[in-house]
Amino acid sequence: AQKVTQAQTEISVVEKEDVTLDCVYETRDTTYYLFWYKQPPSGELVFLIRRNSFDEQNEISGRYSWNFQKSTSSFNFTITASQVVDSAVYFCALSDPNTGNQFYFGTGTSLTVIP
Amino acid sequence: GAVVSQHPSWVICKSGTSVKIECRSLDFQATTMFWYRQFPKQSLMLMATSNEGSKATYEQGVEKDKFLINHASLTLSTLTVTSAHPEDSSFYICSARDDRGTFYEQYFGPGTRLTVT
Numbered sequence: 001a002q003k004v005t006q007a008q009t010e011i012s013v014v015e016k017e018d019v020t021l022d023c024v025y026e027t028r029d030t031t032y033y034l035f036w037y038k039q040p041p042s043g044e045l046v047f048l049i050r051r052n053s054f055d056e057q058n059e060i061s062g063r064y065s066w067n068f069q070k071s072t073s074s075f076n077f078t079i080t081a082s083q084v085v086d087s088a089v090y091f092c093a094l095s096d097p098n099t100g101n102q103f104y105f106g107t108g109t110s111l112t113v114i115p
Numbered sequence: 116g117a118v119v120s121q122h123p124s125w126v127i128c129k130s131g132t133s134v135k136i137e138c139r140s141l142d143f144q145a146t147t148m149f150w151y152r153q154f155p156k157q158s159l160m161l162m163a164t165s166n167e168g169s170k171a172t173y174e175q176g177v178e179k180d181k182f183l184i185n186h187a188s189l190t191l192s193t194l195t196v197t198s199a200h201p202e203d204s205s206f207y208i209c210s211a212r213d214d215r216g217t218f219y220e221q222y223f224g225p226g227t228r229l230t231v232t
Contacts, residue, residue: 101221
């Protein structure tokens with residue numbers, strides 16, 4: 001069965017600090033997709049990244065970077081030099097093409113960046 | 116980019132009444148749409164998978180007669196909460212799966228906040 005675990009429920013950091021949000025997933029499938037979404041207080045999910053299971057290259061986008069390691073089934077997300085606007089709930093999710101691309105969401109990590 | 120809209124964005128209704136929430140894919144066709152429910156400070160939980168032209172598939176524990184789903188066209192799915200009760204108050208999010216391409220990219224709507232008084 002598919003499962004996504006975000007062990008960190010809440011994180012607080014001071015502005016300009018770096019922060020890493022952990023995500024561990026479980027799946028028996030060899031083809032799958034991993035995602036990160038940001039959910040600000042407004043509630044709308046903001047897409048951050050999609051990664052397929054065959055692409056283990058790390059990715060950097062501005063202050064955001066992602067570390068995908070199949071060996072440990074992890075897909076961690078790092079925010080460098082955090083800003084107050086980064087305060088939100090972040091969800092990691094797994095999508096399985098074998099079940100119609102149904103999404104399996106983690107429980108989310110609430111990030112608070114303190115000015 | 117692909118856009119999914121939801122209407123209304125928020126709604127307050129009285130206990131015992133029904134409320135309909137619409138999910139539309141604005142610039143692509145979506146044979147399949149998904150409905151999620153999110154309680155405060157919790158994750159998104161899949162309620163049902165909506166397929167155009169056929170019956171929705173509900174997740175275990177979701178009452179079919181209470182949460183009526185109609186996927187009438189390739190761009191519209193509706194969720195009707197019947198005989199709403201305060202415990203149905205939640206944030207409802209839909210997503211639409213783009214029929215184009217091989218990956219079937221999925222896009223999320225902005226959500227509908229339902230409050231039942």
